[in-house]
Amino acid sequence: MNTLHTLSRQQLELGAQVIIGYTPGSNGTSGTSRPPKPFFAQSPEEVEQLIFDDTCHYNLAVYLTKKEVTALGKRVLFATLPTLRSIIRLAVEHQVNEGDVAVIVRANDTEYALLNTLAEMETFLNGRTPAMSQEDREQLDALLAMNQEERWAFWKEAFETCIRCYACRQACPLCYCATCAATANQPQWIPVAQHALGNTEWHLMRAMHLAGRCITCGQCGEACPMGLPVHLLAFYLAETVQHEYGAASGLTLTETTPMSVYKPEDTTNFIR
């Protein structure tokens, strides 16, 4: 019996309806094991299957806004740092209320801690903001070093490859709109067929709608079945917003939405 299971069972006894955590991934056909997969534990027996270690990295906050999950009642989430940031951001956007969610975090390599309130989550995040992964940093810098034609060639190929499965949207904890503008058809902003122009518009729109909100968990890129680095669009805008307006997302409960507010003294150098 470890503390993770004890904590989880206690929470179920105290009235939580579901523990959303991880369970070992299935083995792939090539003999390689897949990363731990999400697991919903609703009974003490199911709790036994939960794990939470270094290999657990899916952002489970994506389930918080699904109506099937909100209908369950109080939820307890296993939270990595990006998951915590997602919850803070969802709270800022009034998608998660105090008392709806508690999280179990890894306080260090061996210990787990329960955070019951949003304020506790905010405090836990303080000083624990991970930087972009080295791989992402390098790819982003490589793109920024290119000239305009090279960048367009890169993204054009990516957008032509996209199969518009919307896995990026589904994996994103902040893409929670009940009706996405990409699938709304009155008016139809983006042609639904999988072709390069619609794909381009889709990815630009997704990036714009996440500007100032993306918490840079990178789940969209990881979810992409075609292996496209679509997360870099959102990462780049997150950096731009940080640079232009000094606003990061998902760190404090009092933060604003940079694209919904303004300052008269905002500066630009391109508007004549």
Next chain:
Amino acid sequence: MEPFEPKIIAFVCNWCTYAGADLAGTSRLKYASNVKIIRFPCTGRIDFMLLQKAFANGADGIIVSGCHPNDCHYTSGNYHARRRWTIYKSLLDFTGIDTSRIAFTWVSAAEGSKWADLVNTTVETIRQLGPYTDMQELIGQSTHEPQ
């Protein structure tokens, strides 16, 4: 061969730039006729998707214009628009879409001559750049026609 006549779409606000363009007309200022003006209540209403649609449907250049900061009829629409354009422009730069084809400007209701100059210089810039084919190429490679 006919010289290339660029198609320019101008997204302008009702209260400043549209009135400015009106003033250019009543002042009998001559300017290039390549521009098609679309009037909006406010720059705050000009969604970035409208610009995408203009390019997708064959615009060679775009003008986006509204009230100077602090002059917005609705107090703050242009401030919101300014943030949006800043982010949108950096996204287009990042993806390699040619932002030199979009002119972001402030033109007040009193600046009829600024409007005429703006249209002339934009048309000249786009004429030098030639027809915009990036988005059309995307359509050409697709199996479905966009709507």
